[in-house]
Amino acid sequence: MGAIKENSDDEMDEKVKKYLRGEAANLEGLKDKKLKGQLAVREDLYGKSAKTAAKIEKWLLPSEGGYLEAEGIEKTWRIKQESIAREVDILSSRNQYDIVLPELGPYTLDFTSNGRYMAAAGRKGHLAIVDMKTLNLIKEIQVRETVRDVAYLHNELFFAAAQKKYPYIYNRDGTELHCLKEHGAVLRLQFLKNHFLLASINKFGQLRYQDVTMGEMIGNFRTGLGRTDVMQVNPYNGVVALGHSSGTVTMWKPTSAVPLVKMLSHPGPISSLAFHPNGHVMATSGRENKIKIWDLRKFEVIQTLPCHAKTLNFSQKGLLAAGTGSFIQILADFSGSQNYSSYMTHSMAKGYQVGKVVFRPYEDVLGIGHSMGWSSILIPGSGEPNFDSWVANPFETSKQRREKEVHSLLDKLPPETIMLDPTKVGTVRAPPKKEKPTKKEIEAEMEAAIETAKDTDFKKKTKGRNKPSKRATKRREMINRAKRPFLEQRTQEHETSRKKHKLNPETEMPKSLQRFVRQKAT
């Protein structure tokens, strides 16, 4: 009895930790008694609410997750989809199918965030929206152009298709709503849910962010690293990661023209990229048939797996799907310590080339878009069994959908909130250490000062005193005045460095000239 109780205590501790969202604040160093008292009360409240959330979990969460356990000498990765279909109920076995559409090119898929609707796009211009609950085809259109990618916007009413020359936004009825001319020939589209930003990367390696609520172009950056079609959004913090042909992975935010992070991951081009929903783990795969699992807090490799992968995707529960050729491998870490091992495999018919694998949210289903259409297979344990109606509701009515749209628009985050560590919002920025500014910083400051000097407005002089030559000299005078302190500083530094230079002649002068060194007065 004692051992069981301990177990449940450990479980409760784990759960409480999950709800606490980090460590409690350290109140020891505070001298302000009033503030200390107020913060102590708050911390107490947080502890209580985390404990209550952990306790009511067993009543509040109706469903349990899926699982697959092998018995005896059986291994889970040898189990075929047909044998799984025989064991599960009819409703679930309906989720296993192959849709064969050989003429219209490799298919890419995208699911809405509640897993209810799917948009499929064939390379030869076939766009289709399917309701996954009833497996009902809502609308299909043929745009008669190459379609390279499709992405749902905030709900099932709108989706964007990256067509030959520009991306277009369509309605659920197939009506074309917008033609996004500024993006150019887009290779990949990603939608940032919380910010209502549509990110796209085009043929020339230009990354663009557009706000789909007001249509404003927020950012337009030349990555400078060439054409790439590997792009993923990290759902935890909203940064967009691109994988380039030089093997570097760069991470971008819409408010800066230089990437946040540039990491050299693979010796060859990156073939695909995927983020774990908790935001700390990333999987990348390169052409050298290796998958690397990264810890994004330390930017270190946790694990390297020898596995082909043309496409990668993480599920809500942390299973990793890797697809290459006509073979799909599902990797899972059972111990929780990011040690991935093979969980399930699936091979399709020989001619089918896997284009994209996407896990369906809140279901134990993997959608595969391949060259002959799309398929769906069952992966027990991949989806989150308990959804939250206010986050994503697979059983949404139209009234609920409209209300949710309004609420999410009210809560739309400004693009400045995208940062590598999203918990930094609202925290105090540590005062900058008084270090000497680097050369770059000094130059940047000088440029900024010159810009402001150039921007000054001059008084409008009349009666013949406003000659253009005089205006030009006045402007030059202002710019020189802005530059002067920096130039003085520079000359001062030169003087000091020259003096320092002079003071150590013994190390520099050749031995024969030592006699001419000025001796210090002893």
Next chain:
Amino acid sequence: MKVKVISRSTGEFTRERSQDLQRVFRNFDPTLRSQEKAVEYVRALNAAKLDKIFARPFIGAMDGHRDSIKCMAKNPNYLKAIFSGSDDGDIRLWDMASRRTVCQFPGHQGAVQGLTVSTDGSILVSCGSDCTVRLWNVSDANVADSDYLSDNSAKPQAVYVWKNAFRAVDHQWDGDLFATAGAQVDVWNHNRSQPVNTFDWGSDTTISIRFNPGEPNILATSANDRSITLYDLRMSSPARKVIMRTKTNSIAWNPMEPMNFTAANEDCNCYSYDARKLEEAKCVHKDHVSAVMDIDFSPTGREFVTGSYDRTVRIFQYNGGHSREIYHTKRMQRVFCVKYSCDASYVISGSDDTNLRLWKAKASEQLGVVLPRERKKHEYLEAVKNRYKHLPEVKRIVRHRHLPKPVYKAANLRRTMIEAERRKEQRRKAHSAPGSIMTEPVRKRRIIKEVE
């Protein structure tokens, strides 16, 4: 092999009939929600903006008096009513809901200087500069049946004439004694026409008086010689006195912490004291730019309202150094008396321009019946706004108040003067031997001495 796959049947997750409520499922797991802090920040910003949009604190003015209003009294048993007395001897009972006079109490020959109601709500005591104290019968029956179209006037139950003009009056809590302040402090009984007891300590007129809500025998008074004196009726002698640098105009005891009281002073500040330890103020509340004339605590004990000579009404937190809210109107002149309503929702101010004004205590509060969901939403928005109110964009919106130009300029001037004084003090300290100049803490600075 054991296998289980998530399968949700539509029946379990959707409602059975269209008359049912929609089913809602919750999962509080933080991994399902991303960027929670940024979402909270956006909500805090929107909440601050909405607050400002809905901030309409002024409800109405009660017009009727013909001279400036010097004193007000609350009836603890009847929420809607308020008594006010003006400089021409006119005492009126107002119904705050319709903002009309219910009853008039004529009789005083000169200015009405003080008004108070007994704790059971039956007797109204008024005192004036015509050296009289009048007792009026204002039990519920009397008030409730009045018809406010006809100007009802009542006859006083008793009139007591005494030697000097009176400046203030207050009634004991749960007792039948009341005390008047004038040349000396007199303690009266309802039925006696002469004071039961007289206190006199110091040579100057007492200008305000307040009984302690917790200890019915203790009262605090303030006098023209810049002192605050505490009296104990059981000892029939004055207990303690503290002399400050400037005169205190009014005192209010904290109803929830009856050992603390706050004094409204002539030097534009309010000082909160612990009655047991008068050598140091507990808190100094600074924000007014002219003398603070009156002060009243909210029944929650967490806030108090002050009215000042600079034509503004401010609401402070009980332990906050600066005001949380300021109310002003072009038509409102010098504010001489303020009261916080007994349900902590309204603030009433009586001023020089013969009007009583009714304001909301929380400027953007929704009045009337609030549905439970609305209330929860308001509470959530308030909490999220308080969590992020230190961030610059939110702070800018939350702090923003429009000040009338004279107040704004006077505040700037005061700030410059105080800054200059502080800088000089710092330089004096820096250029003298360490330890030779001791700065007194602000809480002690304005106190001259404490006398037993």
